[in-house]
Amino acid sequence: MTDAAIIVTIGVGTYLLRLSFVGIIGTRPMPDWAMVPLRFVAPSVLAALVAPAVLLREGVIDLAPATNPRALAALVALLVAWKTKNVAAVIVAGMAVVWLLQAII
């Protein structure tokens, strides 16, 4: 499967998800068995995207600031995200910690 085919398929699928009720299904309410799982998609997917990216180095859990500065930087970024919910502030804080650790270690 080519990269372009993958991307177009996702594009069409995403449009159909958005169109679903407003264009096709109509105003019937969504049943609970569909609604309840959907509520948990955002927290679980986002955590599943973040955790491996910051905790793993070459496929192994590494929390040492000397070898994996991203773990500590992510912790700082998490606190900034909690306090400010500001995308730019979180990126600046997280990147600053990584750069600082890379410079001093």
Added chain:
Amino acid sequence: MAQPPSPSRRGITDGAKSVAPLLLGVIPFGLVFGVVAAGSTVGPWLGGSTSVIMFAGAAQLATLQLIDAGAAGAVVIATALVINARHLMYSAALAPHFQEFPRGARFALPYIMTDQAFAVSIVRFGDVTDPLYKRRYFTGAALALWVTWQISTVTGIALGAQVPASWSLDFAIPLVFLVLLIPAIKSRADLVAAVVGGTIAVAASGAPYGLGLMIGAVSGVVAGIVTHRMAT
């Protein structure tokens, strides 16, 4: 506390104005995505085109990340669609309002639906009754975001070509997801879903076909449902 309906012609600017503060979060996200697309194996053109073809930031980032990691095509598609499944909820919530729109608008406007456009529209729609005003309000909010996203993506691609790898700018990706994660945790069940999703994704990171993210996400959803059931 219904407000008097505003003249429908003000809808577009009202929508654009209400979404404006949220655009401050969209710009750095788009820049980061552009930088990632510039360095991706799919190349800047195809990577950047996802902003038009998908127009869904988190799914766009995950798609390029998975393709770069060599994940199987079907897994990339399934993962991206799971990430975007929340649009089903938005679509269901907006359906009673969109039902009053002409057919063309009902099929065209979902393309520019986003978390932000949904959030501001569903609040405003509670206060107004005029379908034309609603249609223009949604269009104004969603289109402002679409234009902002395209401009920041292209800018990011242009910048990305200049950024050396030693800057570790790819680390900005999990940082963006982190900012989205915090407001997504609104209950104890959400927290359980996040903790389980993250933990299992780490444990399953070596899974074949790039399935680790999907395994983590599904485990998180199941954990959230179980916690929710126990609480009610």
